[in-house]
Amino acid sequence: MAKVLERKPLTFWERTYLPQILGGLKITFFNMFRRSETLEYPEQRPQLPKAYRGAPTLVKDPEGREKCVSCQLCEFVCPPKAIRITPGAIPFDAPTAHVEKAPKEFDINMLRCIYCGLCEEVCPEEAIWLQDVYSISGTSRGQLIHNKAKLYELGGTRPDQHRKWDKKLAAEKAQAEGGHH
Amino acid sequence: MEFLKYLILHGIFALVVVVALMSMCAYAVLAERKISSWIQNRVGPNRTQLPFLAYIPVVGVMLQRIGFSQPAADGLKFLFKEDVTPGHVKKFYYVLAPVLSLIAALLTCTVLPFGSYWVTDANNKLVEYPIVLANLDIGLLFILAISSLGVYGLVLAGWASNSKYPFLGGIRASAQLISYELAMGVALLPVFLWSSHPGEVSALNLYDIVQSQQGLWLLIWQPVTALIFLVCIFAETNRLPFDMAESETDLVGGFHTEYGSFKFGFFFIAEYAHMIVGSAVFVVLFLGGWNFLPYIPAPWPHNWVGSILTIAWFLAKVFFFVFFFIWIRWTLPRFRYDQVMKLGWNVLLPLAVANFVAYLVFFALFPNA
Numbered sequence: 001m002a003k004v005l006e007r008k009p010l011t012f013w014e015r016t017y018l019p020q021i022l023g024g025l026k027i028t029f030f031n032m033f034r035r036s037e038t039l040e041y042p043e044q045r046p047q048l049p050k051a052y053r054g055a056p057t058l059v060k061d062p063e064g065r066e067k068c069v070s071c072q073l074c075e076f077v078c079p080p081k082a083i084r085i086t087p088g089a090i091p092f093d094a095p096t097a098h099v100e101k102a103p104k105e106f107d108i109n110m111l112r113c114i115y116c117g118l119c120e121e122v123c124p125e126e127a128i129w130l131q132d133v134y135s136i137s138g139t140s141r142g143q144l145i146h147n148k149a150k151l152y153e154l155g156g157t158r159p160d161q162h163r164k165w166d167k168k169l170a171a172e173k174a175q176a177e178g179g180h181h
Numbered sequence: 182m183e184f185l186k187y188l189i190l191h192g193i194f195a196l197v198v199v200v201a202l203m204s205m206c207a208y209a210v211l212a213e214r215k216i217s218s219w220i221q222n223r224v225g226p227n228r229t230q231l232p233f234l235a236y237i238p239v240v241g242v243m244l245q246r247i248g249f250s251q252p253a254a255d256g257l258k259f260l261f262k263e264d265v266t267p268g269h270v271k272k273f274y275y276v277l278a279p280v281l282s283l284i285a286a287l288l289t290c291t292v293l294p295f296g297s298y299w300v301t302d303a304n305n306k307l308v309e310y311p312i313v314l315a316n317l318d319i320g321l322l323f324i325l326a327i328s329s330l331g332v333y334g335l336v337l338a339g340w341a342s343n344s345k346y347p348f349l350g351g352i353r354a355s356a357q358l359i360s361y362e363l364a365m366g367v368a369l370l371p372v373f374l375w376s377s378h379p380g381e382v383s384a385l386n387l388y389d390i391v392q393s394q395q396g397l398w399l400l401i402w403q404p405v406t407a408l409i410f411l412v413c414i415f416a417e418t419n420r421l422p423f424d425m426a427e428s429e430t431d432l433v434g435g436f437h438t439e440y441g442s443f444k445f446g447f448f449f450i451a452e453y454a455h456m457i458v459g460s461a462v463f464v465v466l467f468l469g470g471w472n473f474l475p476y477i478p479a480p481w482p483h484n485w486v487g488s489i490l491t492i493a494w495f496l497a498k499v500f501f502f503v504f505f506f507i508w509i510r511w512t513l514p515r516f517r518y519d520q521v522m523k524l525g526w527n528v529l530l531p532l533a534v535a536n537f538v539a540y541l542v543f544f545a546l547f548p549n550a
Contacts, residue, residue, distance in 0.1 A: 038224040
């Protein structure tokens, strides 16, 4: 059964609307003394959540080694095809020669990037991260294609929990010394 | 020679008043932006800074935070923007409209008394005179007449723009202004009744109306009259909640849609001049002008210091009212067009007539009240 709400007839003062207007004026008046919610942008920056997906960047491990091994998985997975990698070899005399490959060129076209984070998800080396970079600007299209130097500049270094290549090197050494694995 | 001196002195006086009014308009725009932002918990304009002000240590920063230099930037923007005249407008009237609406807005301030000065006459008695550009005997009538001319600027703009939204805005403006003009005129009749004494001729002189409020202010004597007049002022100045002429939400910009740069600036200044002059008229009629407080004689001396204080006190009341205009803007939602008409014709006009008749009976029964 429908419930019938009983509406009280408006009193005389309620029908003039004046008390309501005064009430509204009171609210807006005291609103003036409340703290402003404005973030004065270039000086003040918003507090970003930890998992914020900003621009994709390349990172180095704590020793300063570039983590990317140019496997090109991110290039293949990238939905808007924003990433372009030219693989290169690590010279034999380098201390990280056992990693074998590193990108010669690594371009991310920020005009195409959709910040989906698939590159970060697919990377087996944890080399590409979407970090807290969100104000990307440039005066030409060329400036918005981030090259390798720019990507490392934005990325910096990140702590590495796995030490995958150190372990591999240690294992290789142990094998070369005639141990078993 | 005497005439030339009179002409020059009054010319300078008029120039000072107009310059003061114009700069008040500029800062009313700033006040509008600042108070709007405070009510909405924002910060408002706080970036503009004149170079030489930036060197003052603490005050410079404070001036920047309150947007002190913003009016200069806004004004210059209007001046230096490209002045586009659309091809489809009726040119002569298109240019005439903003000028007309500014003239109407500025003319009303000529008869407004905004302070008083004292002169010792031949009998060594202090005589008080109003500080006013022209102390007309029919001051209030003049204001009503001129301020209703303001609608011509709006209607002309709407028609000369020769496109659909300005046209609708112009129609709405004319309908609204004419409706509320009526209620306003009738609402003011009790004021004439009150300020005139039996046997005297003139009661339309604004100075006399101020002088008659040395005791109780008219706001306390005639609250209903004041309320009707207040609502009508809001409608006459096209301020929210009665912004039918502009209707930014449904008519783009209403009558000034086709206007840009300085011509738009004219409309803009005219709107704020209307607001300030409207506030001043309300202060003169209902808040006792420069009278200090009801029944409390003014604490200022009867010399030039007192004159300045009367002007300051008057302006303080006016500024409160300008604040009130902005305050109301962010408190009440806009009316729909038919609601505006309904309020004007079905509520305010009958109320004004009833109010007038009530005071008529009152003054007929107690002629010496």
